[in-house]
Amino acid sequence: MSRFVVNGGKKLFGEVEVQGAKNSALPILSATVLTRGENILFNCPSLTDVDACMRILRYLGCEAKKQGSAVLVKCDGLRESEIPDSLMREMRSSIVFLGAILARTGYAKLSFPGGCELGPRPIDLHLKALRKMGADICERHGVLECKAENGLKGAKIDLSFPSVGATENIILAAVLAEGTTTIINAAREPEICDLCDFLNEAGAKIYGSGEGVIVIDGVEELFAVSHNIIPDRIVAATLMSSAAVTKGEITLRGVIQSHLSSVIPVFEETGCKVKVKDGDLTVTAPDRLRAMPLIRTMPYPGFPTDAQAPLMAVASLCRGTSVFVENIFENRFKHAGELMRLGADINVQGKVAVVNGVKTLYGASVEAQDLRGAASLITAALAAEGKTEIGGIGYLERGYDSFEITLSSLGADVRKV
Ligand code: UD1
Secondary structure, eight states: OOOEEEEOOOOOEEEEEOOBOHHHHHHHHHHGGGEESEEEEETOOOOHHHHHHHHHHHHHTOEEEEETTEEEEEOTTOOOOEEOHHHHHHOGGGGGHHHHHHHHHSEEEEEOOOOBTTBOOOOHHHHHHHHHTTOEEEEETTEEEEEOTTOOBOOEEEOSSOOHHHHHHHHHHHTTSBSEEEEETOOOOHHHHHHHHHHHHTTOEEEOTTSSEEEEEOOSOEEOOEEEOOBOHHHHHHHHHHHHHTTOEEEEESOOGGGGTTTHHHHHHTTOEEEEETTEEEEEOOSSOBOOOOEEBOSTTSBOHHHHHHHHHHHTTSBSEEEEEOOSOTTOOHHHHHHHHTTOEEEEETTEEEEEOOSOOBOOEEEOOSHHHHHHHHHHHHHSBSEEEEEOHHHHTTTOTTHHHHHHHTTOEEEEO
16 A cells, blocks of 8 residues: 655645536446436546546446546446456445346345444434335355345335434435335435435436435436536635644635535634635635544534544644544544644544644654554644654545645645655
8 A cells, every 4th residue: 555755744735626426426327327327527637546446336237438528338238247256345335236237137146344443334214115115135154145126115104313324225216116115314425415316317306315214206318417526615624624733824716615514614713714705715824723622523513524524633733632533433533543643632532533732743753554543644744843654545545536635735744655
């Protein structure tokens, strides 16, 4: 895996465009399986997870190619209903192909995604919902075999937790199902809305996305469309963190302010000035950051778990104590130990991390262990005195498009080796 070498202490200044959202691109790529004709997805980020999705599509018999920052996908030639284990393992989100393949062909066979860096990642909610829609699912030796020989049927599905992936899988299964599906306690993330917008443009009848109850009237078929992927709110939060820790001032172009409504007040509390005008967000950092209010990660519109790690790098440099409570994933503080190698003062007890801000971080050799943890370490390294080497950059490249180039364009001294 490649490493980043960061010489810290450079203030970040300038303007950058925010990349398209990974968490929109992945389910929308799987949704193309349901359409006839050639889809064009604009603003699709160049990420290893997107490449993995495109490999799955090609394996299934679809055509998928990049053209600049767009991805073109045509699924008329789909002939496979199975995803081999090697492709499933490349990316956990591949589970979102389950609903789409089952809806398109009436059969899907793929390996169980299993655990990942964030701990066990069960899919019980996905499977329970699909069973309720008439799928016959057999789980054996880590393989899922799903059949819906007479097609899927609309159903009322009450999610015990607003799982993003389960909501997406149900939507993908329901758009071509017979009758009406109602999802109660659906996830409300902007990426769910983006998926529904794509599907509605393609001819689906989905109502209520972004709200707790989503109603889907099944239709006969869907047609390819051109769609613009929304900007990545987590990348935006990471770049805001980079400006904050380096006492810089940066403008992010193409931001949707409402998607950051739980994040912007946290930066303001630290003393950063945040101005948003016509999709341009400018963050201006103070000389010394103040501690953050209590951060509790929650389903959207609460504070996003994906932004917890980069914000912890900021908290490490705030005057005073900041507290994080991680409510979504049980193993999401791995970056804390590595931040401590840079001089951060963090105490983790179960799902709570107490961060006593220090005045200075110092360069060291650290290892990323997951995607957002990698972003956290890079953020801290930008502020640290001296040289930091960050390993495990393969994780970063799952979600951040050419991040070293973006940071360098803002004045950071970052090299990929
Ligand atoms: C998605 C995002 C990820 C983000 C997460 C939470 C994508 C590609 N990934 O992941 O970046 O961190 O939402 O915002 O969009 N759970 C169950 N059973 C299930 C499904 C989930 O117990 O069947 C639990 C999970 O273990 C986890 C929690 O619910 O503790 C949240 O998971 P979920 O919302 O499904 O996240 P993902 O879709 O995996």
